[in-house]
Amino acid sequence: MKRHLLSAADLDRDDALLVLDTATELATVSSRAVRKLPTLRGRTVVNLFFEDSTRTRISFEAAAKRLSADVINFTAKGSSLSKGESLKDTALTLEAMGADAVVVRHGASGAPYRLANAGWISGSVVNAGDGTHEHPTQALLDAYTMRRHLSEGRGDLADRRVTIVGDVLHSRVARSNVLLLATLGAEVTLVAPPTLLPVGVEDWPCEISYELDPALAKADAVMMLRVQAERMNAAFFPSAREYSRRYGLDAHRMALLPDHAIVMHPGPMNRGMEIAADVADSVRSVIVEQVSNGVNVRMAVLYLLLGGAQLPTGEEVAA
Amino acid sequence: MTGTYLLRGGRLLGAGDPVDLLLAGGVIAQVGAALSAPADAVHVDAAGLVVLPGLVDLHTHLREPGREDAETVESGSRAAALGGFTAVHAMANTEPVADTAGVVEQVWHLGREAGYVDVHPVGAVTVGLAGTRLAELGAMAGSAARVRMFSDDGRCVDDAVLMRRALEYVKAFDGVIAQHAQEPRLTAGAQMNEGALSGVLGLRGWPAVAEEAIVARDVLLAEHVGSRLHVCHVSTAGSVEIVRAAKARGVDVTAEVTPHHLLLTEDVVAGYDPVFKVNPPLRAKSDVEALREGLADGTIDAVATDHAPHAAEDKDCEWEAAAMGMLGLETALPVVAEAMVATGLLDWAGVADRMSVRPAGIGRLAGHGRPIAEGEPANLTLVDPHASTVVDPSRSASRSRNTPYAGRTLPTAVVATFLRGVPTVLGGRLVADAR
Incomplete structure (x- = not known):
């Protein structure tokens, strides 16, 4: 593993499988009465969130705490883009506090790269979502979830077919998923109106479709991306209703999926927009499970980046 | 001395x-x-x-008045002299904007006091660079600074009527409008060249068409009203082609390219280091090749630095928060030597032509870009x-x-x-x- 996790591209196949396998082992901890390991005792993990994201922050917080790390939550609303403290000064402050790992969520693409490479801090940097760039731990938890349902919880995702639908242009989840799923051997199809696909997407390791229905019949997993209704004001699509009609997943479309296929969503959902309520709540939906898997995957990432020695899953500590 | x-x-x-x-x-x-x-x-x-004729820069940001923490006329003049320049054109996007005779005269005097190079202020085309009404172009032309080049550089004069009027008006005193060609709606929030890399990096794209659409419109306007147009920092292969075709038709258009667009490609953006953030953005390799070719065959008349100093805090931050621009005066000639001379595209006479003779002509500077003769x-x-x-x-x-x-x-x-x-x-x- 590299010292930082900035992009899903930082993980080769062995690294990705190591994270998933480690997460699988750590999942046993999460199901125990005392959900805590002493592995990162005395280490400090900082959650540095420049954007509101309660679900991602508490997931990392739970992960770090289950490994006995000290957790500092640093929520800086706004950024140097507004009148706040600069990213550099915030980083120097964290360095002075002795952060071993910094988990960063930032509205600007590449901000975690600056944290990792500008010489401001010496700890590991974990990208918890940067602008419209990447969200690698989301891709890991998605892969973990797919592996559980589609590959008996082990190995890679070779030949599994994953359809990702929605606002790829602005989605860090889509970018990280395409990269990681390709690394793990899955066949990915992106489905979106042409306005919501980035320039150059034809060079990505995936198929592209402007139509949803044909991509459903062969899918082992379908992942619906959040689409903000405001996008229609910038003429990405004419109306929420038209978007929903052409690209939303409703019960009728869900019926096109093979029986074993799962429905995923990184959250937060716009029920009625990209996903119908009855689909989100159906038995095929693994959306809630994605959240709990997120904690295990993030434990694995922190454990591996902070160089935990042998995984002492047999050992329990008093809370 | x-x-x-x-x-x-x-x-x-x-x-x-x-x-x-x-x-x-x-x-x-x-x-x-x-x-x-x-x-x-x-x-x-x-x-x-x-031995070259003293170099002439058509495009320098000296930041004074207003951002003396980033550069002053004196410090920028020193950098220019070290780069081999004897004359520079100081862009108008200062605070206050150089849109009156008073401001351009102030900059001109500061240049005289510094004494390292001749500082020729560029006047703003529109009041406050706001793109709504013409600045007093005639007053600036008639001032002690004798302004001949006008530009809203940093912003595009995107209103077609205003651009037409500006082109027409400056004919009265042999002026030239230097356009920062950037269609604003196509580039709102743009961070880097639009292409495969911007898609991967999740940075909002600045498409080549946003430059080319304005260059194409402006050469048509200049042709229509019979005026002189200068295109600032041409950065795309398509723009070179448009200028080449316009020149072939006899349109009175000139163009400049920056040293960085001759040497660097967008690939350096991948590390998100804002030192590479610039407007127009670094482009693809094919654009760099077309720019070199255009400079070699004379389609592009001049190398202009777009020297853009920024205070440390405006670059030592995340990419999207960073200011656009890079230093250029002290490295311009070595960069041109690497991109054009070492590659055999230009000899030293060609360098003298593109970095002194032609820019002096575009700026109507009588004492620069002259033959080396008694x-x-x-x-x-x-x-x-x-x-x-x-x-x-x-x-x-x-x-x-x-x-x-x-x-x-x-x-x-x-x-x-x-x-x-x-x-x-x-x-x-x-x-x-x-x-």
Whole structure:
């Protein structure tokens, strides 16, 4: 593993499988009465969130705490883009506090790269979502979830077919998923109106479709991306209703999926927009499970980046 | 340090036999082999050096008034002299904007006081660069600063009617509108060249078409009203093609390219280091090749630095928060040497043409870009073609440090610069009391 996790591209196949396998082992901890390991005792993990994201922050917080790390939550609303403290000064402050790992969520693409490479801090940097760039731990938890349902919880995702639908242009989840799923051997199809696909997407390791229905019949997993209704004001699509009609997943479309296929969503959902309520709540939906898997995957990432020695899953500590 | 200088054994435009140049009274007094000089003449060994006419920059941001923390007329002038320049055009996007005779005269006076290069202020096209009504172009032209080039650089004059009127109006005093070609709606929030890499990096794209659409419109407007148009910092292959076709039709259009667009590609953005953030953005390799070709065949008339100093805090941050622009004055000639001379695309006569003769013509500067001959103003630059320049930001004469070439070794080095017979740079160092 590299010292930082900035992009899903930082993980080769062995690294990705190591994270998933480690997460699988750590999942046993999460199901125990005392959900805590002493592995990162005395280490400090900082959650540095420049954007509101309660679900991602508490997931990392739970992960770090289950490994006995000290957790500092640093929520800086706004950024140097507004009148706040600069990213550099915030980083120097964290360095002075002795952060071993910094988990960063930032509205600007590449901000975690600056944290990792500008010489401001010496700890590991974990990208918890940067602008419209990447969200690698989301891709890991998605892969973990797919592996559980589609590959008996082990190995890679070779030949599994994953359809990702929605606002790829602005989605860090889509970018990280395409990269990681390709690394793990899955066949990915992106489905979106042409306005919501980035320039150059034809060079990505995936198929592209402007139509949803044909991509459903062969899918082992379908992942619906959040689409903000405001996008229609910038003429990405004419109306929420038209978007929903052409690209939303409703019960009728869900019926096109093979029986074993799962429905995923990184959250937060716009029920009625990209996903119908009855689909989100159906038995095929693994959306809630994605959240709990997120904690295990993030434990694995922190454990591996902070160089935990042998995984002492047999050992329990008093809370 | 006025006096008489004898430059011994340099080669004019890097060709022919070595000759001596006697500089006296601000002009080139004599050109010839083995000249004898008056006893008090200062001898400068120019053996092995290339003698160029003093370089002229059409596009410099000196930041004064308003952002003296980033650059001043004096510090920028020093950087210019070290880069071999004897004249620079100071862009209008200062605070306050150079949109009145008062501001352009202030900048002009500051340049005279600094004394390292001739500072020619560029006047804003529209009041406050706001793009709504014309600034008093005639007043600026008639001021002591004698403004001939007008630009809202940093912003595009995107209103077609306003652009047409500006092009027409400046004909009265032989002015030129220098357009920053950027369609604003297509580039809202743009961060880098739009292409495969911007998609991967999640940075909002600045598509080539946003430049080309304006260049195409403007050459048509200039053609229609019979005016003179200059296109700032051409950055795409498509723009080169549009300018080439317009010139072939006889449109009075000129164009410039920056050194960085001749050397760097968008690939350097991948590390998100804002030192590479610039407007227009660094483009693809195919664009760089087209720009080099366009400069070589004369479609692009001039190299202009777009020297854009920024305070440290405006670059030492995340990419999207960072200011756009990079230093250029001190490295311009070595970069051109690497991109154009080392590649065989231009010889030194070509460099002199694109970095002195043609820019002086576009700016209507009478005393610059002249032949190196007896009686001509002694504005000269001596270049060592066999030396190299190692770029060390901490040693820049600029107040800012945002050079994209830090640590790089570039071919050639500016050895000396003479402004009207007075050395501003000797032995590669500033002459302290040049004025």
